[in-house]
Amino acid sequence: MNYPKAFNNLKEAFKQLPGIGEKTAIRLALFVYNEKDNNLIKSLSSSLVELKEKLKTCPICNAMMEDKCPFCSDDSRDQTTIMVVESVKDLFIIDKTDYQGLYHVLGGLIDISRGVEPEDITVAKLLKRTKGVKEIIIALDGTLNGELTASYLKELLKNSPVKTTRIGYGIPVGSDLSYADEKTLKKALDNRVEME
Incomplete structure (x- = not known):
């Protein structure tokens, strides 16, 4: 037309x-x-x-911000726990639960088929943030690329004193976090397991 x-x-x-x-x-x-x-x-x-x-990207956690990051600058949040998510969208979804720690937005997932390597996402920046951190919670989609990225992070952190956990219960394998409701996400957070 x-x-x-x-x-x-x-x-x-x-x-x-x-x-x-x-x-x-x-x-x-x-x-x-x-x-x-x-x-x-x-x-x-x-x-x-x-x-x-x-709007800018937080230089620490990669969340969306104006003048200062609402997550990194909030002293009431648990400074010893970092939740690793793929995107700002996932951060917003998880922040609707009662999670009170810090975040780290990877800005993507490792995807060999599309040529996305660990250097293309913010893995190095995450590793620099682990000093004083007791737990890293990996909250990535249950897709092949989500699992690949989670396994890669676990391997990088295996000799670190930081406990590495992964949300799991309530999030079906092969699913996208954006389709999960708040109760399902809360259950997944409450029942996270240490990665082996």
Whole structure:
């Protein structure tokens, strides 16, 4: 179909977002076109710009932050425990439970088929954070790449005095953390096991 240029540009921009195909992109572009409340559109536009201008990555844990990291700067959190997650999305999911330790966002998983090596994720930065830490909880997806990354981390930490545990109970093998509800995640955290 031959859409007007401005409409087509917006539709194509929406299609660049994860999970947005042609039909959804058209529906979203039509919503923007038909929306009578210009304040909503202006608010959406300014929020996108603000997010890109103001949000940064924490230099310690790789979480999302503005001025200071809400996790690393919180002295009430358990400074002796670090939860290792793949993404900020996983951090947000787990933080809905009553976990009160620190986090470390890897920024991906080892994936041999796509050429993602340990150097491509923040493993080295994690290893630098282990001084004074008693436990590292590995909270990665139960997928092949999640298991591979967890095993790699366990191997790196095997001669360290840090206890390495892995969430397990309640998270099915081959599953994605984002599909687990809060109760399932809490159960998995409560029943984590030491990695052998």
